[in-house]
Amino acid sequence: MVAKRIFDVVAAAVGLVLLSPVFLVAAVLVKLTSAGPVFFRQERMGRGFRPFRIYKFRSMVSDAPSRGGAVTAGEDPRITRIGRFLRKTKIDEIPQLINVLAGDMSLVGPRPEVPKYVDMFREDYETILGVRPGITDLASLAFRDEAALLGRADDPEEEYVTRILPEKIRLAKQYIARASLRFDLKIIFMTMARLTADRFRRSGSTTE
Numbered sequence: 001m002v003a004k005r006i007f008d009v010v011a012a013a014v015g016l017v018l019l020s021p022v023f024l025v026a027a028v029l030v031k032l033t034s035a036g037p038v039f040f041r042q043e044r045m046g047r048g049f050r051p052f053r054i055y056k057f058r059s060m061v062s063d064a065p066s067r068g069g070a071v072t073a074g075e076d077p078r079i080t081r082i083g084r085f086l087r088k089t090k091i092d093e094i095p096q097l098i099n100v101l102a103g104d105m106s107l108v109g110p111r112p113e114v115p116k117y118v119d120m121f122r123e124d125y126e127t128i129l130g131v132r133p134g135i136t137d138l139a140s141l142a143f144r145d146e147a148a149l150l151g152r153a154d155d156p157e158e159e160y161v162t163r164i165l166p167e168k169i170r171l172a173k174q175y176i177a178r179a180s181l182r183f184d185l186k187i188i189f190m191t192m193a194r195l196t197a198d199r200f201r202r203s204g205s206t207t208e
Contacts, residue, residue: 003181008107012100019094026057026091034080036062039095044112045125047132052104054112055095059083070114071160074151087147090195096135108184109134110172113165120161121169128172131179136191138175139168144194 016023027038040058043051061067064078072079079087086092099105105112112133118125143149143164153159175183 004106004184005103007181007184008100011107012097015094016097016101019097022091023094026086026094029082030057030059030080030086033082034058034061040092043115044133045115045118045129046104046112047129049118049125049129051115052099052102052112054105055098057086057092057095059086059092069157070116071150071157072147073153073156074147076147076151089199093135100135104132106132106134106184108136108175108187110137110175111139111168117161117165121165124169124173127176128169131176136187138171138187141187141190141194142171143168144198 030038036058038058040056040060041053042056044054046052059080060072060076060078060083061080067078068076083092096105100107109132110128113125118129146164149164150156150159175187
């Protein structure tokens with residue numbers, strides 16, 4: 001556990017330094033292309049059911065919560081033009097490295113949920129929230145196109161609660177059962193490989 005925390009802090013600090021140019025450009029683009037703050041902050045449930053504020057680059061209109069629910073489905077009109085790019089490339093997730101440094105999150109661990117959904121599956125989260133939530137995990141890989149899946153559902157929130165979230169919970173428990181620094185490194189490698197593959201796929205589609 002100590003080794004994992006040391007790895008998280010060092011990797012997050014190095015990541016913020018190396019990605020600082022991307023961080024700066026993304027912040028400027030968000031600010032220039034839509035009214036509102038650069039960062040999106042939302043309460044999520046952390047280790048031991050301790051709530052914290054997660055950081056992301058804002059990818060939706062500033063009054064998005066008043067225009068719809070917590071679930072984002074398909075071509076959600078609340079997503080800004082630059083926000084779609086940030087979401088597809090996962091650049092919107094970079095500020096979560098700040099959460100890692102603060103000790104609220106880990107690089108790898110079950111994705112943090114909003115309190116509303118945690119309360120629905122309280123017993124399951126007794127186990128899941130025994131560890132720090134993470135930026136990436138097995139569910140992040142399995143549901144890379146979650147918004148598209150929800151976009152095809154008649155009722156996106158019902159689809160999320162009855163089908164997607166239970167599978168995320170299963171994968172979170174699977175991660176906890178296998179948790180180790182070596183397994184974390186494997187998930188990070190798989191995540192980077194998926195992001196690279198997605199980037200090449202988008203590049204190929206624009207040249208056809």
